[in-house]
Structure formats: structure tokens, C-alpha cells
Amino acid sequence: MRRAIALARTQVGRTGDNPSVGCVIVRDGAVVGEGVTAPGGRPHAEEQALIQAGEGARGATAYVTLEPCGQRSSGAPSCSALLAQAGMARVVVACDDASTFAGGRGMARLRAAGVRLDQGLLGAEAADLYSAYRPAK
Ligand SMILES: Nc1c(N[C@@H]2O[C@H](COP(=O)(O)O)[C@@H](O)[C@H]2O)[nH]c(=O)[nH]c1=O
Numbered sequence: 001m002r003r004a005i006a007l008a009r010t011q012v013g014r015t016g017d018n019p020s021v022g023c024v025i026v027r028d029g030a031v032v033g034e035g036v037t038a039p040g041g042r043p044h045a046e047e048q049a050l051i052q053a054g055e056g057a058r059g060a061t062a063y064v065t066l067e068p069c070g071q072r073s074s075g076a077p078s079c080s081a082l083l084a085q086a087g088m089a090r091v092v093v094a095c096d097d098a099s100t101f102a103g104g105r106g107m108a109r110l111r112a113a114g115v116r117l118d119q120g121l122l123g124a125e126a127a128d129l130y131s132a133y134r135p136a137k
Contacts, residue, residue, distance in 0.1 A: 001063045001094055001122045007036040007045070008065045008129050014039045019097070019133040021045040024063045025053045025088075032056035044069065046079035050086050058087035065126045067097040070105030073136075080106035084113035092118045094126030099135035 001024075008022030018041030025033040033056065035048030046068055050057055068079035068091065078101075083091060091110055096119070097103070110117055 001065070001092060001126070003031070003034070004063045004065050005094070005122060005126050005129065007034060008126070011036050011039065012129055013132075016041040017134075017136070018042065018044075019066055019130055022065045023049040025049050025057055025060050026063065027053075027056050027060035032060060044079050046083060050082055053086070057083075059089045061090040061092060062088050063092045063094075063121070065094045065129060067093050067095070067102045067104070068106040068110070069097070069099070069101045070103070070107075070109055071101045073101060078106065078109070080109040084110055084115055088115055090116040090118070092121050094121055094123050095130060097135060100137055102135075 004022035004024045008020045011020035015037045018037055021037045023035050023045035033049040033053030035045040037045050070078050070080050072078055
């Protein structure tokens with residue numbers, strides 16, 4: 001999660017209305033993919049980390065600084081759906097996202113898919129990233 005927070009920090013203030021999110025995917029103790037929200041806000045961190053991880057995402061753990069989105073404003077598949085579809089075993093989230101596109105729905109989708117969830121790891125450190133973030137209503 002420290003690595004995910006460090007990644008997110010690199011894009012704070014550069015992602016428009018979107019929060020800067022960091023995602024690190026770990027399997028068998030090795031990083032197999034990582035990503036950070038792109039300048040302008042898209043693609044999302046998880047999308048990029050999953051592309052990098054490829055089949056390595058199956059059975060892996062994702063460390064994400066913010067709740068993975070449960071819906072995209074474009075109608076594209078949400079990050080929680082992509083994580084579940086990739087066969088992720090566990091997702092560890094630092095902070096909640098109160099956005100209308102998340103708001104617990106990302107977590108619910110992952111839980112329904114049987115993904116193990118842990119919340120709050122390094123939550124205070126990660127929350128610092130989001131002091132200026134205003135979740136979409
Ligand atoms: N940037 C970011 C997230 N941003 C969240 O996803 C919502 C929908 O984003 P969009 O479809 O791009 O408009 C956005 O309002 C915010 O709550 N979520 C994530 O899982 N990962 C990311 O990297």
C-alpha cells in the first residue's frame with residue numbers, strides 16, 4: 001500500500017475532477033502490475049495495473065488507495081468489475097470513495113464475486129491524498 005500511495009502522490013492535482021488513485025497488484029510476493037490514474041483522470045489506476053499484470057492477476061492481491069469504482073461515467077466496465085473478472089483473490093483498500101460512482105458499490109460488487117476485502121490499511125496516509133477531492137454527486 002505504501003507503493004500505491006507513492007504512485008498516487010505523483011498525479012495529485014493532475015487528474016481533473018477524478019481523484020488520483022494508485023494500484024499495485026502482488027502475486028506470490030512479487031509486484032506483477034501497477035498503475036496510477038492518468039493525467040486528466042482516465043484511464044483509471046486499476047485498468048492500467050490489470051493490463052500490466054495480465055494472467056498474473058489471477059489469485060493475486062490488489063492494493064488500491066481508494067475504493068475501486070462501481071460504475072464508470074462512460075458506461076465502460078467499472079474497476080471493481082474488472083478486478084473481479086480478472087480473478088483477483090483479495091483487494092485491500094485504504095480509503096472509501098463517497099462518489100455516486102462508488103459509495104460502497106465497488107466494494108459490494110467485489111464481495112459478491114467472492115473477493116476477500118480489507119479496508120483501512122494506511123487509511124490516514126492515503127486520506128491526505130484526497131483532502132482536495134470532491135466526490136461526484
Ligand atoms: N480515478 C479513479 C477512480 N475515480 C472514481 O471513479 C468515478 C468514475 O470515474 P470516470 O468513469 O472516469 O468518470 C469517479 O467519479 C471517482 O469516484 N476510481 C477508481 O477506481 N480508480 C481511479 O483511478
